[in-house]
Amino acid sequence: MKYKIDEIENGVIVRDVKHFNPVQVAESGQVFRWNALEDDSVNIVSHGKLINIKREKEDIVIRGTNKSEFENIWYDYFDLGRDYVEIRNILSGDIELDKAMEYGEGLRMVNQDPFETTITFIISANNQIPRIKKSVELIAKTYGEAIGEYDGETVYSFPSPEVLSKADVAEIREITRVGFRDQRIVDTSKMIANGEMILDELYNLNREEARNELIKFPGVGEKVADCILLFAYKFADSFPVDVWVQRIMETLYLEEPIPKKHIGDFGRKQFGELAGIAQQFLFYYGRENKIGK
DNA sequence: TGCCAGGGGTTCA
DNA sequence: TGAACCCCTGGC
Structure with missing residues (x-):
């Protein structure tokens, strides 16, 4: 310690x-x-x-x-x-990233639970943050367990794969407002609950291997998989490319638009093993300052 | 007030 | 490769 x-x-x-x-x-x-x-x-x-x-x-x-x-x-x-003084030293020297790191002086990665991360980022597809947060809260309230209280409101844990796998699809849609993502949530939970996919085993794989496994989940494409790799599995070189990161990279680093699927490799080439952490600084900086919009 | 576009993508044809 | 997709909010 x-x-x-x-x-x-x-x-x-x-x-x-x-x-x-x-x-x-x-x-x-x-x-x-x-x-x-x-x-x-x-x-x-x-x-x-x-x-x-x-x-x-x-x-x-x-x-x-x-x-x-x-x-x-x-x-x-x-x-x-992880030593963020050292991380920032390694990433320093790039004019744009230096600005982003200064702006996000107190940013760091959070190592989250793989199942919760998977479900919440399935919900994030073609969605907006306030609504994602609302749906996640409703899922916890409906299927989780009471764990405490804040400001007069009961607080609930995120449910297990077993519980979510048995949830009624129509009920999920009705109660949690996840829309067309309802079936994806239940089917992904089923694959985990029935042992078809063992999330803990992905810790033993390399990034490409783990990514190929995650993409097998319905509702998990390349971007969501990269988020899970970065936010739950500590792959610091995972470089999720959403519309914001695409705009930011095109505005700050690229002369012209390039295909979305090539931006991740460009990011790794530009920022190295810590590209995913660089992505977090750029995402935060770019979104707060509406870069490229 | 009411309409409409668009959003942290993925899927299916 | 491109359209469709729930729901919700902001802009007009």
Whole structure:
């Protein structure tokens, strides 16, 4: 453990954490169950738990947890094992990316649960972030378990593959507003629940192999697969290309439009093994500043 | 007020 | 390769 941890009542303080602004991460588009509050803290639902996290000067304060849980769950979830000073050094020297990294000073990757990431990014297809977040909340409320309460509202965990695989397609559509993605959610959950696909085994594959497996899920194409690889499986060189990244790359790096499927390889050539992390900085910077739009 | 385009893509013809 | 797809919101 490379950080000094102090225990407080119902929480921990992680001392001297560089480059971690929870509000920026909440806005980064990689997470859908991080909700920024008025005091600049962020409520997070993950791993069947509700926690609250806030930057206080050099430190990160996490409430709703304890030291052993922090070490077992949140340390890895918040990617605290990776040195972002070093990551940013490696990526530095590119004028546009330097601007994006300065803008996203507190951005970092979050290591999320593969199943939840798969389902939420299936929902993201041809969709918009507020509606994605709403659908994810409704799925948790309908099929998850009550795990706590905030501001008078019950908070629910994300359901298991077993539960979602048995959900009624018409009911999912009716209640959770996912539209045509209803069948994809149930069918993907079935493939996992019945053992046809074992998500944990993808950790043992290389990026191309894991990608080819993920694409077997209905509703998972190349872009969604790349998001799952980057946000759940720690493939830092996975470079998801959505309409925003395409516009940003064309505006900042390319003379002319190139096919979407070639932009990922271009990104890896340009930024190397950490291309996916570079993509996060560019996505955040580009979307907040409407680059290319 | 009401209509219409378009959105973190994927699928199917 | 291109149209269709649920639903919702912002712009006119």
